[in-house]
Amino acid sequence: MAExxxxxxxxxxCTEVSxxxxxxxxxxxxxxxxxxxxxxxxFVDLRDRSGLLQILFDENxxxxxxxDKAYTLRNEFVIAVEGVAAxxxxxxxxxxxxxxxxxxxxxxxxxxxxxxxxxPIEDNISTKEDIRLKYRCLDLRxxxxxxxxxxxxxxxxxxxxxxAKEGFLEIETxxxxxxxxxxxxxxxxxxxxxxGKFYALPQSPQLFKQMLMCSxxxxxxxxxxxxxxxDLRADRQPEFTQIDMxxxxxxxxxxxxxxxxxxxxxxxxxxDVDVKLPIQRMTWxxxxxxxxxxxxxxxFGMELxxxxxxxxxxxxxxxxxxxENGGTVRGINAKGQGMMPRKKIDALVDFAKGYGAxxxxxxxxxxxxxLKSSFAKFMSEAEMNALVAALDGQAGDLLLFAADRNKIxxxxxxxxxxxxxxxxxxxxxxxxxxxxVTEFPQFEWSDExxxxxxxxxxxxxxxxxxxxxLESDPGAVRAKAYDIVLNGTEIGGGSVRIHQADIQERxxxxxxxxxxVANEKFxxxxxxxKYGVPPHAGLAYGLDRLVMIMAKRxxxxxxxxxxxxxxxxxxxxxxxxxxxxxxxxxxxxEIEEEQE
Ligand code: ASP
Numbered sequence: 001m002a003e004x005x006x007x008x009x010x011x012x013x014c015t016e017v018s019x020x021x022x023x024x025x026x027x028x029x030x031x032x033x034x035x036x037x038x039x040x041x042x043f044v045d046l047r048d049r050s051g052l053l054q055i056l057f058d059e060n061x062x063x064x065x066x067x068d069k070a071y072t073l074r075n076e077f078v079i080a081v082e083g084v085a086a087x088x089x090x091x092x093x094x095x096x097x098x099x100x101x102x103x104x105x106x107x108x109x110x111x112x113x114x115x116x117x118x119x120p121i122e123d124n125i126s127t128k129e130d131i132r133l134k135y136r137c138l139d140l141r142x143x144x145x146x147x148x149x150x151x152x153x154x155x156x157x158x159x160x161x162x163x164a165k166e167g168f169l170e171i172e173t174x175x176x177x178x179x180x181x182x183x184x185x186x187x188x189x190x191x192x193x194x195x196g197k198f199y200a201l202p203q204s205p206q207l208f209k210q211m212l213m214c215s216x217x218x219x220x221x222x223x224x225x226x227x228x229x230x231d232l233r234a235d236r237q238p239e240f241t242q243i244d245m246x247x248x249x250x251x252x253x254x255x256x257x258x259x260x261x262x263x264x265x266x267x268x269x270x271x272d273v274d275v276k277l278p279i280q281r282m283t284w285x286x287x288x289x290x291x292x293x294x295x296x297x298x299x300f301g302m303e304l305x306x307x308x309x310x311x312x313x314x315x316x317x318x319x320x321x322x323x324e325n326g327g328t329v330r331g332i333n334a335k336g337q338g339m340m341p342r343k344k345i346d347a348l349v350d351f352a353k354g355y356g357a358x359x360x361x362x363x364x365x366x367x368x369x370x371l372k373s374s375f376a377k378f379m380s381e382a383e384m385n386a387l388v389a390a391l392d393g394q395a396g397d398l399l400l401f402a403a404d405r406n407k408i409x410x411x412x413x414x415x416x417x418x419x420x421x422x423x424x425x426x427x428x429x430x431x432x433x434x435x436x437v438t439e440f441p442q443f444e445w446s447d448e449x450x451x452x453x454x455x456x457x458x459x460x461x462x463x464x465x466x467x468x469x470l471e472s473d474p475g476a477v478r479a480k481a482y483d484i485v486l487n488g489t490e491i492g493g494g495s496v497r498i499h500q501a502d503i504q505e506r507x508x509x510x511x512x513x514x515x516x517v518a519n520e521k522f523x524x525x526x527x528x529x530k531y532g533v534p535p536h537a538g539l540a541y542g543l544d545r546l547v548m549i550m551a552k553r554x555x556x557x558x559x560x561x562x563x564x565x566x567x568x569x570x571x572x573x574x575x576x577x578x579x580x581x582x583x584x585x586x587x588x589x590e591i592e593e594e595q596e
Contacts, residue, residue, distance in 0.1 A: 003109040005029070008080050014046055014053035015097045021085040026103060028053060029080045029111070031141065033121070035073045042070045043102075046081065047121075049146055054088070054102040055081050062105050069108050076114035076121065076138075082107045129557070133571040136562060148551045148559045154270055155547055156223055159243055162265050166258055168221040168245060173208035175225070179521070180206050182457060185229035187238070195588035201227035201239075204540060206457065207525045209246040210497060213536040214528040221245045223543065229568075235555055237544065238568045243492075246538035252480055252496055255537050256281075256436060259484065259492070263434065271550060273432060279484075281436040292330075292414025294440070297488025298433040300426040302417045304330045304410075307401070310386050316378035318361065322403035329403040332413055333391040334420045337398035338364045345398075351419055352402065357412040361401040365393050418488060427487070429552040435485045439463065442477040443510065451512045456481040458511055459504070459525075460495040461537075470506045480537070491546045494539030501529060 011027045030048035042057040057070035061083075073079065083103040093099030118135055119127040123144045132139040139145060160170065179186050182203035189199040202208075204226050212220045224244045230236060247255060256279075264275040280298070287296050290303045308328045311319040319329050334340075345362060352360040364372040365388065376384060391399045402412045421427055442462050443452035452474050454460065462470060466477040480496035498504045504526070508518045519526060544556040557563040564570050584591065 001110070002112045005080055005109065005111055008082070008109070010080075013050040014048045015051040017053060017085050017098060017101065017103070019087065019101055022087055022101065024085050025082065025106075026085055027080065027082045028055075028103065030078070031114075031121070032073050032075055032077045032079060034075065035070075037071070042067070042073075044070070044073060044079075046079070046103075047141075049150070051097055051143070053098045054093075054096075055083065055105050056086075056089070056102045057105050057108070062108065066105065066108050069110065070105070073110070074114065074116075076117055078111040078114070080109045080111055081105050130565070130571055133557075133563070133565065136572045140561060145558065148547065148553065149561055151270060151551050152543070152547045152559050155266055155543070155550065156243075158266055158269050159223070159262065160221070162262050163219075163221045163245065166219070168219040169217055170222060171212060171217065171220050172222060173202065173205040173212075173224065175201060177202050177208075180204055182206065182228065183453070187227045187229050190587040190589055192586050203228050204242060205244050206459070207522060209244060209538060210459065210525060210536065211528050213246055213248045214531070214533045216248075216534075218248045218534075219245070220247075224540075232566050232568070234566060235557075236566075237556060237560065237564055239564075240556075241543040243541040243543050243546075244538070245494075245540070246536060248534040248536045250496075250535070250537050252438070252482060252537070255494060255496075255539055256482065259539060263484070267432065267550070275432065275434060279434040279436055281438055283439040284437055284441065284478075285439070287435075287437050288410050288414075292410040292412070292417060293488070294437055295483065295485040295488055295490045296414075296435065296437075297418055297421065297427070298435055299428060299431050299487060300421045302332050302334065302421065304332055304413050304417070305391050306330050307387055307390050310390060311383065314379055314383050316361075316375050318359065318375070319401075319403045322405075325405070327403060327405045328409055329401060330409050330413055331387070331391050331399055331401040332417055332420075333393060334398040334400065334424070335394075336396050337420070337424070338366060338396040340364065340398055348400065348416065348419070352412045352416055355412045355415045356408040357402050357404060360412075360416075361403070363388065363393065363399040363401075365395055365397045365399070367395050369395050431487070432549070433487055437483045437485055438481075439478045440481040440483070441475070442466070442479040442481075443474050445475065452510060454507075454511060455479065456493070456495050458507055458513070458522075459497045461498045461503070462507075467503065470503075470510050474510050482539070484539070484541070486546070486549055489545055489549060490542075491549070492539055492541035494537065496535075496537040499529070499533045499535050501526075504529070 008027055010029045014028055014030055017026055028046060030046045033045035033047040033052055036043045040059060044055040046053045046055050057067055059067040081103060083105040085101055086104050088100055088102050117138050118131060119125055121138060121141045123142060176189060176199040179200040180203045184203055186200035191197045191199060205222060205224050209220050222244045224242045225239055226242050227239050229238060260277050260279050264277055267273040267275045284294055287294055292304050306328060308323055311329050312323050322329060349360045361375045366372060371384060393399050400416060402409045441455050444455045446453045456479060461480045463478045463480055469477050483490050483493040498507060544559055547559040548556045551559055553559060562572060
């Protein structure tokens with residue numbers, strides 16, 4: 001039977017009681033983690049969000065009725081206990097914050113009972129994730145998830161405090177809006193009042209934050225929910241959270257400066273980790289050449305080496321063919337992996353194929369220095385030795401080569417490098433390696449659309465020295481765009497924006513956007529730009545990813561209270577779901593029956 005808590009007031013969370021309180025009366029409330037009967041004594045571990053506290057029920061202290069009630073306690077019952085804090089009668093539990101004390105209960109109320117939960121409320125359970133997400137309310141009670149959610153709250157609070165001190169204003173932007181130019185598919189919301197018309201949920205506050213700069217707010221920040229209806233990928237969420245910001249009268253270095261200090265502050269306050277400033281910077285081109293990625297993980301080396309020159313006249317058609325088609329040959333050295341069994345090498349080849357490679361050439365240097373290789377028979381001994389030397393190959397190393405168009409070579413070796421590092425145990429979650437990647441290309445060629453598309457977004461400013469190439473050589477234009485990368489994950493990105501109408505027009509032209517289309521899409525921003533626009537720049541972090549890395553997790557689902565799964569559904573609420581015919585009618589929407 002559930003009792004009320006009338007007349008009781010909680011005095012402490014479980015782990016707020018300490019040996020300093022010995023002899024005092026306390027009232028604690030929480031969930032029963034565990035009950036143990038030792039004949040005349042009953043022990044209960046009480047849990048709340050702070051941790052565990054041992055309660056001792058002794059018939060001589062609580063009386064017959066109270067003792068009998070304690071006997072009925074089961075896991076996850078919610079109880080209130082009044083009692084006296086005391087030094088533990090039994091052994092001290094070193095692993096608990098409250099391990100040297102216990103509460104000697106004087107009264108007990110059962111505030112609510114619980115059915116047996118579908119899985120135990122403790123860390124490191126092997127329960128399948130879909131069960132945990134269906135019963136997320138229980139899953140969220142587990143200490144490891146709870147500490148993630150608490151850390152997330154801390155990060156948000158500290159970010160607000162830090163940016164407020166730096167002169168940022170927190171301003172909300174609309175959720176019901178028009179499509180924003182981030183390039184993914186929009187989530188649409190039908191309008192009842194305007195039949196046939198739709199709002200879009202924002203992919204980011206981009207246009208609004210730029211307008212706020214036009215309005216003179218100078219420094220804006222928001223912890224903003226964003227929505228992107230992208231294709232299903234393992235660790236994507238249809239809605240995610242950004243720490244979004246925009247600043248006026250600034251250039252690249254100013255944005256980087258305030259953000260470095262923000263990151264250093266967060267890591268110090270939350271994890272007691274010192275981030276060495278300034279954070280290393282690398283141009284996009286250098287990142288691609290050395291690591292095959294625009295978000296290189298710098299916790300380990302295994303850099304790419306360009307061996308095109310060495311093999312351009314060799315007898316191996318895979319290499320020479322790629323070079324003749326304008327491509328390159330590059331390799332990486334997986335140190336100490338030379339004895340990798342053939343099966344595992346084949347798995348790496350399959351992995352590479354997943355990134356567009358036609359194959360993967362390898363040289364396994366045996367312990368005695370002899371070479372085992374997939375392509376030696378096409379090569380002279382001197383050529384093989386030159387390849388080994390170029391990759392600094394030692395006895396016991398495994399050298400892997402990709403030959404193709406640059407784009408594919410980068411993506412194959414970039415991914416392989418991380419995969420190997422993972423297999424080799426080089427990815428230490430306790431190490432935090434930050435990197436700014438700068439000077440991104442302004443445009444990216446889209447084979448699908450057969451035109452240049454903006455790599456960041458159409459409002460990104462080209463680098464001053466590249467502006468005159470907008471028409472003559474768009475592929476060579478670099479942007480004032482930057483990403484902040486942590487351990488191989490892009491945790492944020494942004495750019496300096498175009499604030500001059502003439503450059504913006506040339507940008508739209510390079511993207512193949514007519515004035516008409518540009519006006520239809522972003523007319524309200526372009527209008528705002530007619531009345532005095534300050535130079536401005538900004539950046540947005542993915543809060544979920546940032547907290548995931550800080551919490552040393554592998555999935556952003558572990559740092560989101562109510563995440564969705566891969567097919568964008570919510571296992572807890574069953575969203576998305578069908579709605580009443582009446583609701584559809586009000587929205588003038590008819591559902592097409594799916595054809596058999
Ligand atoms: N709106 C951009 C994004 O979501 C970030 C920025 O440019 O500030 O990636």
